[in-house]
Amino acid sequence: MDLEVRERLLALVRESAEKVVQEIDAKGLERLDAVQVVPTKSADHGDFATNAAMVLGKALGCSPREIAERIQRALLDPEGIVAKMEIAGPGFLNFFLARSHWDDLLSRILREGVSFGCSEAGSGRRVMVEFVSANPTGPLTIGHGRNAVLGDSIARLLEATGHEVKREYYFNDGGRQMRVLAQSLRARYEQELGIDSRLPEDGYQGEYLIRVAEQLSAEQERGWLEADEDQFKKRAESAMFADIDRTLKDLGIHFDEYYNEQSLYAEGRVEEALADLKAKGLVYERDGAVWLRSSELGLDRDRVLVKSTEEPTYLLPDIAYHRESLRRGFDTIIDVLGPDHIEQFPYVRAAIQALGGAAERIEVVIYQWVNLRQAGEIVKMSTRKASFITIDKLLDEVGPDVFRYFMIERRGDTHIDFDVELARERSERNPVYKIQYAHARLCSLIRMGESRGITLPAPEEIAWDRLESPTELELAKVLERFPELVTHASEAREPQEVARYLLDLATTFHSYISDGKRHRVLSDDRGLSVARLGLVSAIRTTLANGLKLLGIAAPERM
RNA sequence: GCUCCCGUAGCUCACUUGGAUAGAGCAUUCGCCUCCUAAGCGAAGGGUAGUAGGUUCGAAUCCUACCGGGAGCGCCA
Numbered sequence: 059m060d061l062e063v064r065e066r067l068l069a070l071v072r073e074s075a076e077k078v079v080q081e082i083d084a085k086g087l088e089r090l091d092a093v094q095v096v097p098t099k100s101a102d103h104g105d106f107a108t109n110a111a112m113v114l115g116k117a118l119g120c121s122p123r124e125i126a127e128r129i130q131r132a133l134l135d136p137e138g139i140v141a142k143m144e145i146a147g148p149g150f151l152n153f154f155l156a157r158s159h160w161d162d163l164l165s166r167i168l169r170e171g172v173s174f175g176c177s178e179a180g181s182g183r184r185v186m187v188e189f190v191s192a193n194p195t196g197p198l199t200i201g202h203g204r205n206a207v208l209g210d211s212i213a214r215l216l217e218a219t220g221h222e223v224k225r226e227y228y229f230n231d232g233g234r235q236m237r238v239l240a241q242s243l244r245a246r247y248e249q250e251l252g253i254d255s256r257l258p259e260d261g262y263q264g265e266y267l268i269r270v271a272e273q274l275s276a277e278q279e280r281g282w283l284e285a286d287e288d289q290f291k292k293r294a295e296s297a298m299f300a301d302i303d304r305t306l307k308d309l310g311i312h313f314d315e316y317y318n319e320q321s322l323y324a325e326g327r328v329e330e331a332l333a334d335l336k337a338k339g340l341v342y343e344r345d346g347a348v349w350l351r352s353s354e355l356g357l358d359r360d361r362v363l364v365k366s367t368e369e370p371t372y373l374l375p376d377i378a379y380h381r382e383s384l385r386r387g388f389d390t391i392i393d394v395l396g397p398d399h400i401e402q403f404p405y406v407r408a409a410i411q412a413l414g415g416a417a418e419r420i421e422v423v424i425y426q427w428v429n430l431r432q433a434g435e436i437v438k439m440s441t442r443k444a445s446f447i448t449i450d451k452l453l454d455e456v457g458p459d460v461f462r463y464f465m466i467e468r469r470g471d472t473h474i475d476f477d478v479e480l481a482r483e484r485s486e487r488n489p490v491y492k493i494q495y496a497h498a499r500l501c502s503l504i505r506m507g508e509s510r511g512i513t514l515p516a517p518e519e520i521a522w523d524r525l526e527s528p529t530e531l532e533l534a535k536v537l538e539r540f541p542e543l544v545t546h547a548s549e550a551r552e553p554q555e556v557a558r559y560l561l562d563l564a565t566t567f568h569s570y571i572s573d574g575k576r577h578r579v580l581s582d583d584r585g586l587s588v589a590r591l592g593l594v595s596a597i598r599t600t601l602a603n604g605l606k607l608l609g610i611a612a613p614e615r616m
Numbered sequence: 617g618c619u620c621c622c623g624u625a626g627c628u629c630a631c632u633u634g635g636a637u638a639g640a641g642c643a644u645u646c647g648c649c650u651c652c653u654a655a656g657c658g659a660a661g662g663g664u665a666g667u668a669g670g671u672u673c674g675a676a677u678c679c680u681a682c683c684g685g686g687a688g689c690g691c692c693a
Contacts, residue, residue: 097632099639109635112673122673147636148673193693234692260692347691358618362691372693401619401689426621427687468629471621473686475628489641491655499653506652543632550633558630558640565640572648572657580652616655 062542063159066139067106068095071151074133075110078125079118086117095153097539101528104144104152105535111149122149157523160534165517167537167596175544175603180221186383187213189394190306190313191228194298195239196264197448198305200428200476201396207465207609208425209394210311211553214607219548224388225312228379230319231295233369238262239298240291246271247290251280270297305449309458310609322378328370331378332363334413355408373402377409384415392421392551400424423551425470459610463490466608467557489561490610493601496564498616499571500598503579507591510580514592524589527577529570533597536563540600544607553608560604567597 075093079086093110111126118125126145133143142154167174189209192202209225216223230236242262248255250271257263274282274293282289306312322328332348335341340351346366350373353360363374383391395403403422411417430447453461467489468474507513514520525531540559547555570577579590602612 094635096635099631099636103636107635109674112635115673150636230693345691349691359690365691367691369691371691376693397620397688398693399688400621402693404619424620429686469621472629473621475686488655492641495653495655499656503652539632546632555632558632561640568656569658571652572654574651578652616653 063139063155063538064095064097064106064542066137067108067153068093070133070135070139071095071108071110071129074129075114077132078128079114081128082118082120086114089114089117097535098152101532103146103150104142104154106153106155107150108153109150111145111151115149125149126151160525160531161522163534163538164522164592164596165520167599168514168517168592171599172603174599175540175607176218176220177541177545178220179545180216180219180548183221183389184224184387185216185221185390185392186224186226186386186388187216187392187394188226188228188383189213190302190311192302193229193235194231194295194302195235196262196298197266197301197450200430200447200449200452203309203449203452203461204425204428204465204470204474205394205396206306206309206311207462208423208470208553209392210309211462211466211556211608212392212394212423212548212551214609215544215548215551215553215556218544218607224314226315226317227313228317228319230375231291232320232323236291236295237287239267239294240287242267243271243274243290243294244285244287247274247282250275251283266298266301267294270294273297301450305453308453309449309462317379319375319379322375322382327378327382328375331381331409331413332374335363335377335409338412340409340412350405350409352405352408355412357404357408361405373405373409376406377413380406380410380420381413381415384410384419388419390419390421392423394423394425397424397426421551423470426473428465429473429475459490459494460488462608462610463488463557466553469552469554489557491616492568493560493564493605494611494613495616496567497598497601497605497612498614500567500594500601501614503571503594504591504598507580507587512580512584512587512591514588514595517592520592521585521589522592524586525593529566529573529577530590530593533563533566533570533593536566537596537600540604547607556604556607560601560608563597563601563604567601 072090072093075090076087079090092113093108095106095108098104098107108129110129111122111124114125115122123145126149130143130145130151133140138156139159140153141156144152144154146152187209189212190198190202190206192198192205198206213223213225238258238260239262241258245255245257245261246267250268270293332341335350340354341363342349342351347362348364349360350363351360361373362371364370380391393399393403399422407417407420410420449461456464464476465474525534543555543559547553571579577590579594580587605612
């Protein structure tokens with residue numbers, strides 16, 4: 059694919075700036091890296107601007123404006139990308155792009171359709187995105203929902219930029235939590251049968267277990283009174299996973315693999331990791347526990363690998379898991395994790411590194427917890443006490459699109475206070491509706507065009523030069539940003555950039571279409587109608603492509 | 617004790633990874649459906665960007681210190 063115009067401009071500017079530097083003082087060469095070309099905020103400043111003259115000013119000992127003039131004179135533009143250049147402000151060199159650029163852009167969008175915005179940047183790279191990874195002890199909470207939406211959107215962005223993506227759910231159905239869950243289910247089952255049975259001290263109090271128990275007693279009657287803990291565990295686990303899967307499905311999320319931590323034990327990977335760490339002299343015993351000598355790996359203290367009860371902490375299997383993932387041949391492994399891992403993860407990474415693993419291929423996307431606000435009060439969420447609102451409940455009220463948008467509109471590393479009442483209210487008047495509404499209106503225009511017999515010819519045959527208003531050019535300018543935005547959001551693992559962008563595009567469109575006196579799309583002027591419908595179609599394509607990256611529906615009618 | 621996040625309009629948050637006059641939504645006030653979907657649009661008011669330094673041609677953005685708020689970890693995971 060062609061380079062985006064910004065990159066082509068940057069190359070021209072650097073080339074020209076280099077010549078100027080050579081003429082004046084070669085010492086300025088090392089400043090060339092700081093030269094940028096960026097889209098402008100205001101149309102008065104053209105379409106793109108470069109800071110080259112300001113960056114080089116000091117090194118060359120000349121005024122920025124003088125340098126800007128020399129760069130302007132030296133700039134060669136064989137393709138004729140630039141129609142006009144201006145020097146402004148403290149020394150910006152502003153570029154006004156040639157009309158043909160915008161015409162080409164609109165043609166290109168129509169030609170590329172669903173793949174506009176996609177790239178092959180990550181072609182040949184295998185990436186694993188490991189997310190959700192909630193243990194099957196209860197329904198998914200809103201916090202898990204943030205993880206789910208974030209991970210899935212990152213995966214979608216990676217796919218759009220050509221990566222081969224595997225979505226993985228890593229879980230642990232061994233250990234204490236699951237035993238407590240099994241005991242809790244047994245207690246509920248016995249209660250169903252009228253036996254005065256109590257939940258274990260720190261048992262799972264959620265209502266969902268009662269439902270499972272009801273079903274179990276209906277099926278088995280008293281048949282499970284002698285059942286062992288393992289039977290209850292398996293029963294509880296499959297019920298919990300059924301819940302989780304349904305929720306994920308409602309959110310439009312699927313996984314390629316469910317990876318069980320227990321398999322690491324079964325295959326001896328955990329022992330192996332411990333043995334290898336021992337062989338490197340990175341392990342010692344104290345107080346009956348086995349410690350990782352992480353303070354010798356540049357970290358602030360040592361950590362327990364195996365507790366005095368002989369159970370491993372999460373750290374050891376995590377080291378084994380990541381080693382195993384690297385062996386599976388991924389170029390990049392992205393873990394989407396809650397803030398409880400912020401402090402921990404460096405130890406996993408350090409251990410992998412010390413064992414000679416490619417720790418730099420492991421990336422962590424940390425998100426902050428979602429606080430729930432009810433009647434103005436922050437509610438702490440705990441799975442065990444069931445003091446949470448499940449995603450299911452919320453999805454019933456606001457639907458997956460609003461939920462996904464809520465979870466993705468902010469950067470992952472900021473806190474979200476999720477106000478349930480507000481979410482309900484806002485479900486009727488919400489940014490995501492504004493975006494979807496724009497898409498529906500665009501579709502409506504296309505339908506109306508068709509009903510009047512106006513269909514789009516091949517993109518190159520559209521008389522794009524009929525689009526003359528500033529708003530139309532502004533729209534084109536917004537569309538222009540999309541491919542680069544997708545690339546950036548993908549590389550930065552920041553899907554909220556897409557959400558922001560879509561809102562911006564939708565707003566610009568609503569503004570355009572509301573001024574129907576000046577820009578009526580469908581009119582008696584057939585050529586103009588075709589050109590405007592072409593623009594409409596390009597906007598629709600871009601909105602739809604962006605919504606798809608976020609897993610949000612693009613309705614044709616509302 | 618250690619780690620992370622946040623202090624920007626009355627509220628919730630942006631600012632394209634250091635650029636030109638700091639922007640949206642909500643809320644408030646005032647307008648717009650004989651005209652392609654009013655889930656929309658236009659306009660007005662509202663700001664010492666927590667404080668103090670530093671780096672830079674240029675700082676809301678980077679660095680340091682302090683103040684204030686939120687969260688996590690320290691043999692549960």
